[in-house]
Amino acid sequence: MVVLPASSHAAAKIQHLISPGGIEAWFVQDATVPLVAMEFAMYGGAAQDPDGKAGLANMVADLIDEGSGDLDSRSFHEHLDRRAIELGFSVTRDYFRGSLRMLKDNKDEAFDLLRTSLTSPHFDGTDVERIRAQLISGLRRETTNPGSLATRKFLETAYGDHPYGHQSGGTLETVPAITIADMKDYVARVLTKEHLKVAVVGDIDAASLGALLDRTFGALPAKSKLTAVADVVAGKPPQREFIPLDVPQTVVTFGDPGIKRNDPDFMAAYVVTHILGGGSGSRLYREVREKRGLAYSVSGSLAWMDHSALFVGSTGTRADRASETVDAITSVVRHMAENGPTEQELDEAKSYLKGSRLLSLDTSAKLASALLQYQLDNLPIDYLERRNAMVDAVTIDQARQVARRLWGDGLLTVIVGRALQATAQPVAATIPAKAN
Missing domain, CATH: 3.30.830.10 (Metalloenzyme, LuxS/M16 peptidase-like)
Known part of the structure; x- marks a missing residue:
């Protein structure tokens, strides 16, 4: 032992x-x-x-x-x-x-x-x-x-x-x-x-x-027999897809290629994604729900796999306001890509992310799940101790740079519901692609 x-x-x-x-x-x-x-x-x-x-x-x-x-x-x-x-x-x-x-x-x-x-x-x-x-x-x-x-x-x-x-x-x-x-x-x-x-x-x-x-x-086989899975980047935005469905509420899923867990920009991306779509204090929530009343909730987050990564968000809205909702989301994301977060947004996000993670590990099952995920992400065993310093180390310049990297090309958007056909047409990117 x-x-x-x-x-x-x-x-x-x-x-x-x-x-x-x-x-x-x-x-x-x-x-x-x-x-x-x-x-x-x-x-x-x-x-x-x-x-x-x-x-x-x-x-x-x-x-x-x-x-x-x-x-x-x-x-x-x-x-x-x-x-x-x-x-x-x-x-x-x-x-x-x-x-x-x-x-x-x-x-x-x-x-x-x-x-x-x-x-x-x-x-x-x-x-x-x-x-x-x-x-x-x-x-x-x-x-x-x-x-x-x-x-x-x-x-x-x-x-x-x-x-x-x-x-x-x-x-x-x-x-x-x-x-x-x-x-x-x-x-x-x-x-x-x-x-x-x-x-x-x-x-x-x-x-x-x-x-x-x-x-x-101990009795499990020693070796796996797996089919190789290739690395892949999610389809290049902007793209829009419309699926007609006769339901009272239109659902919108949006996103684009994300940033993998082992990428040096990951923590900056994690912080700026929280600013954009992480909960009731996010830009998307304020602009889409509070200011315009277009949806009850709207959010977005990073999702990473071993061979790819995504930014994914979603919302639901009235069928007759679907086009307005998609336009509002697109506008908020475009503004974040062009200008990044403010210093105040960055400071508030850091404060929240540093405190909320430890508070979320309040049971043995939650802690075990987190420790397993850290292993799958190839993080060090003392990651929990290091994490807050990593969050604090994100600068405003890094946050703005990674915002452009994440959202500068626009979004992949899927609309399901009674949306007007006009909302399903592709929209050209308004921000030129930038080399990462």
Whole structure:
């Protein structure tokens, strides 16, 4: 057992644990309450869905805890309920993720249930068809959901045939085509130790945790068999797409290429994006909602993946004010690109971002999730300690430069609803492109 503390006092609570079997984890021992929370991820999410099988990873995540080992689906969930164990799986574009939360006294059973889910899932035909029917029902509902249609069209416009442009939940054509053999193949290719990242927070000592990690993940295959995913830049703006849908409220999704997490400009981009679209104090909120009353809410944020990044925003508005709303958003974004934020906006954003992050890590589960994300982003173990200094270091010149880099070319915009056809016409960029 190796436990490597971080080098500084503030981050010393976060330990880099290496189990006897070589499983690594970021670990915070906290006996405040008798709970243990674990988050883990393996590289190879929905981007690993084969052609024509979009939704495969998502279907695996929905079925992997529907019976495993000696337990059928009903018995498996009865064990979870009896011990108040929370176990769940999900997928992102790049990762297959798992979450486990339990009382300290139930940790052995909780980790055993996770182990069997990963190593011996049943994928029983009856359970597969039940989950498939649920997924297809949800996909049918999405065909009349303006938010779902806008998001789907936005990703298709941004990424085309790249795996990031495919629907992680699948489509009405692909989900029926997914077989049990496909799911077993995905498990064998993706659920391995090679790219495993783990974060644990709670009332457990390092030796006990190391043993549980070995018992849970030790039998997984050592190597993954992944399809390479190429780096990609989202489709060049400006572009507009219109999807007619007879609904009372028009939905608008807008965005453009973002900045990846490992980019030197990331923190400046993070701060200036908060100024533009982060909550009720943002420019978009003030101009679109408060001054013009065009929408109840409007926001925008950065989204980053391993092979690309986006700025994405959204709002909803009355059908007869859709064109005005899109024009207002475009104007606010253009002004930010041309002029950047003010000194006051920058100072207020820094103050908020420094305080809000620590306040958001108020439970073991939230802290474990954050520690896992920091690992996936290849950040140092003392990132939490360094973060506020990084925010403070953003200058007004950096913020203005990155605003032009982010939004200088205009926006990708998708409008879904009864919008006038005129609002769906492409608009030329008003700011010349600038080399990054």
